[in-house]
Amino acid sequence: MTAAFGTDIFREGEPAGALYNLTAGTVKLYNMLPDGRQQVAGALFPGDFLGLAMNDAYAHTAEAMDDAALCRFPRGRFEGLLERIPRLEYRLLAMVSNELAQVQDQMLLLGRKNATDKIANFLLQLSRRQAARREPANPVRMPMGRTDIADYLGLTTETVSRTLTSLKTGGPIRLLHGNSVELRDRAALEARAGGGS
Amino acid sequence: MTAAFGTDIFREGEPAGALYNLTAGTVKLYNMLPDGRQQVAGALFPGDFLGLAMNDAYAHTAEAMDDAALCRFPRGRFEGLLERIPRLEYRLLAMVSNELAQVQDQMLLLGRKNATDKIANFLLQLSRRQAARREPANPVRMPMGRTDIADYLGLTTETVSRTLTSLKTGGPIRLLHGNSVELRDRAALEARAGGGS
């Protein structure tokens, strides 16, 4: 199954009929706010699962940020699998637990850090996830636009832009062509990311 | 098992040796930030579970906010239970999924709302949880101090205080003795809580 750029895979509130595994491309999860803005809950890369929280309805809308390919598991059939392979349920539980831990980190980030710390964190997170996917960790690719980054970090596009510029000027990063970022001084970023305020 | 006011039930990073069910009292979950501040991840009330994310280490420190009583399930024995009662694992998965959804709501709150909206949301959330526990929904009890509220909402104690005062002056709430709040105009609060910015 494939999803073209900009199309929804499922929408917030829809009955959760299936879960998916992303095999190629990038997908964002977000919630629409009443005023039209959106809160991006996360970005997913190949290997990640979508809709694995076993609730009745999807908690987010999932939208392809480029052309994506997915593996779809209808929920009924999946639950049948769970019955027969209890081990699988344990794995699933672990995955949801992991996701929970990640989201809680993100909470901490949103509540307590300033713009620079948020961006530093974000870049390092992307880098780590690229490495986990056995891609080069360094030139970090950002398939999403400034708006999505802003909505993910609780900032505005302007602030994201300004912050990236100031990190560029300050030395730790370099902006490359095609929405990529070279991390020139990872230690400096780590310091910002971990550090408070 | 009991935990007196101010004592830790478990600490962030410790091997997750057990999970707990809170039977009486109130417990907060938080992470310490390097600079000494804390991010409160949640408040737990009777009936809630602690440490149910099946990771190897606890993601938070759990501290009793008053004298609390807990039911402790050592992890080994619990996993034995899981083996024998697959249905239980499914229940557990559902609970973790719920928690995930809640935390994601909280993320949205932290990233995108102003102080008044956060407080309104917080009060309504407490009210709903009291109702879920079959206590009266209206005078909302707040067992935690201003500092904990602030650390939960990503604010400062001063801002929490000011915002409560302004809600009081504006009409929708009334501050009672003993850390309780009377909701006088729930609709007004709902409007703030749902509404954007």
Place this chain on the structure above:
DNA sequence: CCCCGTCATTGACGTGAGTCAAGGTGGCGC
């Protein structure tokens, strides 16, 4: 009963990030 420690409130002030508003820049189709 009063003192003192802890926590909440209130005020004055500074600042980081949001808002509003112009430019740039690159990609794509014609």
Place this chain on the structure above:
DNA sequence: GCGCCACCTTGACTCACGTCAATGACGGGG
């Protein structure tokens, strides 16, 4: 190659919230 459009960048200004600091209200212990 040109123009259009979407997106990014930059600037000026504003304001909500944080910070620093003083005061006020409880509540428990001596």
